[in-house]
Amino acid sequence: MALAQVAAPAAAPAEVQTGGTLVVASLQKPRHLNPAVxxxxxxxxxxxxxxxxxxRFGADFTPQPYLAESWSFSEDQKVLTLKLRQGAVFHDGQPITAEDVKYSMDVVKANHPFNSMLAPVSSVEATDPQTVTITMxxxxxxxxxxxxxxxxxxxxKHVFDDGTDIKASxxxxxxVGSGPFRVTxxxxxxxxxxxxxxxFFLPGKPYLDRIVIKQYKDANSAGLALEAGEVQLYPYLDSTRLVQRLEKKSNMTVTDQGYAGIGAMNWLAFNTKHPALSDVRVxxxxxxxxxxxxxxxxxxxxLSKPAYEPVVSSSPFYTDAVEKYDFDLDKAKALxxxxxxxxxxxxxxxxxxxxxxxxxxxxxxAEYVxxxxxxxxxxxxxRASPDFPTWAQRVSNHDFDMTMxxxxxxxxxxxxxxxxYVCDNIKPGVVWSNTQSYCNPEVDKLLASAAVEPDLxxxxxxxxxxxxxxxxxAPIYFVNEAPYFTAYSDVVQNPPVSIWGPMGPMDEVWLKK
Incomplete structure (x- = not known):
């Protein structure tokens, strides 16, 4: 099946039609709206x-200015200086300053499950109201x-830094945010x-009046809503049957662009603390x-591809030199x-x-397994979970044998x-951390070294x-690279197809009237 190739550049100002409501279909059920934690x-x-x-990032891995209008590194690459835009304000009208960026980085480092993401950062300073100095x-x-x-x-900072646990805030x-849209x-x-x-600090943006993220119980109901015109954009579509159906619609586009940054995969994870699963042979x-x-x-x-190792095949770090566990029932029985x-x-x-x-x-x-x-x-x-929070609670608290x-x-x-995989990220209560309880000090050293090595x-x-x-x-059996697609109606212009796709700002999306 041929999929559309979508251009990423924004439309020229003279072409843009402002206003309107974009309805986005989602199967996700967020517990809250703070991605810092x-x-x-x-x-x-x-x-x-x-x-x-x-x-922010566009269609490739080249960074672009956003709240910071410029940045620079020291000669030894250990100090990063950000220069923030003048005049940017939060949704409550208060100015965005370097103190807010410092506070936010401190929150992310202390609370986000990706604890290795900021591990080399030793300090963040607000050098002046518009300058942030990050020392690594x-x-x-x-x-x-x-x-x-x-x-x-x-x-x-003036909203969130109130002395309470930010995870339960x-x-x-x-x-109250700092982006192109405010939540009502x-x-x-x-x-x-x-x-x-x-x-919003970028003049003339966002182009849309509003975005409604509407949550559906399953892919088919979201697809029907798109076909009926109730929804204009359906991202993270991974039902291959639905992809094939929507791709045939003359008033719709289906693309696999917009997911380069996430590298999605499905895997079967083992709780290595389980009495039987603690045995590598099992x-x-x-x-x-x-x-x-x-x-x-x-x-x-x-429409999906086999996965064999911790990164997807499009990653520059893909090796194709690992134990793949090719299908062999006799070996399985012997072990x-x-x-x-x-x-x-x-x-x-x-x-x-x-x-x-x-x-x-x-x-x-899971049924195949x-x-x-x-x-x-x-x-x-x-074992079925009625919703994402139930699944996340079970898995994050290591209340599972195996999990997809x-x-x-x-x-x-x-x-x-x-x-x-790192030992110190075995954190009960945090989903998508080291919930397998895998720990190997030698692997820790390799990952720590690779995390700070400048030579590719x-x-x-x-x-x-x-x-x-x-x-x-084998703390994990890698199953497949997850196929993600975005389907959208022909009224949607400048769809979100950066490396972050719909997880990036939609300030440049507009609707053709």
Whole structure:
């Protein structure tokens, strides 16, 4: 199937038609709207509209000015200086200053699950009201990416710094922000209403009057709403059957652009503290019992690709030199027998969780895992969660045996990969951290070194060594690279197709009347 190639540049001012309401379909159910303390699509999409970030990115990995109009590094690459725009204000009219950026970076470093993202940052100073000085213990190759959309919202210190725990702050539900849209209504499980901020620091933007993020129970209902004209934009579409249906509509475009920054993949994660799953032979046996090619071809219609290691194949750090666990039932049975399970051994019963509202990419694969493991003598029960918060609570508190997760690379391993494997990121209550409880001090050293190594070739080698060690003991079975698409009606102009896609600001999106 041929997918549309969408140009990223903004329309010329004379072409833009301002006003109107963009309705965005979402299957995500955010608990709150503060991406400084939460990762993931659910919070990041509205968060990128509510909060500005120091930098932004376009269609490639070249940083662009946003709240910071310029930046510079010291000669040793250990000091980054940001110069903020003059006259920028928060939604309550208070000026955005360097103190707010310093406060926001401190909040993210202390509370965000991606603890490796700012690990080299030793201090952040507000040198003057418009200057932020970031001092790092070592060069940080991903620092500019970490200061961009979905990762570094600039919060108003005068609102959030009130002495309460920011993770439980009441301000997270209807936050005062710094971005192109202000939130006026948040009904969890139903919709998020975002209104144009008339004093946004980029003159003439945003083009839209409002954005409504409308939440649907499943992909099919969201797709029907798009076809009926109730919705104009449906991002993070991963139902291959729906993609094939919508691509045939003459008044619609379907594109796979806008997801380069996230590097999405599905995997089967093991709780390595489980009595049976603590045995590497059991994890390896399960890995050999599963067939990625069946998943990608039969279950996903050929629109996804097999995954083998912690990064996707489009990453510059992809190695293709890891233990892949190609499908082999005989090997699986032999390893289980060696571990004392299977035929003639102890019975083994496990449960598997999966992300809700993700039928094709998660639930269907979970049911496939159940059927496959029955062939090697493992009884699996599939445990459904009624909603994302329930799933997240179970997984983040390590209340699971196996779980189907969908995770992102987030552009650079230091942001989205290290977090899953480093020992000090085993944090109960934090989803998409090291919920597998995997810990290897040697891997910690490799990841820590790669996180601050300025030489790209050396970084690649360090990650290659780490990935080889991780896959050898299989805390995770990598299933497939998740296929993401955006479908939108022909009234939508300048759709969000930067590297961050819908997790970036939609200040340049407009509607043709």
């Amino acid at each position: 939460q990762s993931g699509i659910a919070t990041a999409v509205p968060g990128a509209q509510i909060f500005a970030t120091p930098l 213990s070592q060069p940080h190759p991903a620092i500019l990416l970490a200061l961009s959309s979905a990762l570094m919202p600039v919060l108003p 009441s301000h997270n539900n209807l936050p 209504e948040f009904e969890p499980g139903q919709h998020i209403m975002l209104e144009k901020f008339d004093k 994890r390896q046996a399960i890995s050999y019992a599963l067939d990625r090619n069946f998943v990608t071809k039969a279950l996903h219609g050929g 289980l027998a060696e571990a004392g399970y299977g035929e003639g051994g102890k019975p083994l019963a496990l449960s598997i969780d999966y992300l809700p509202e993700n039928e094709e990419q998660q639930h269907a694969v 159940k059927a496959q493991l029955a062939k090697v003598g493992i009884k699996v029960s599939v 997760d969908q995770v992102f690379n987030w552009g650079d391993p230091v942001i989205g990969v290290n977090r899953t 070739a050396k970084r690649k080698e360090q990650y290659a060594q780490a990935f080889a060690q991780i896959t050898r003991v």
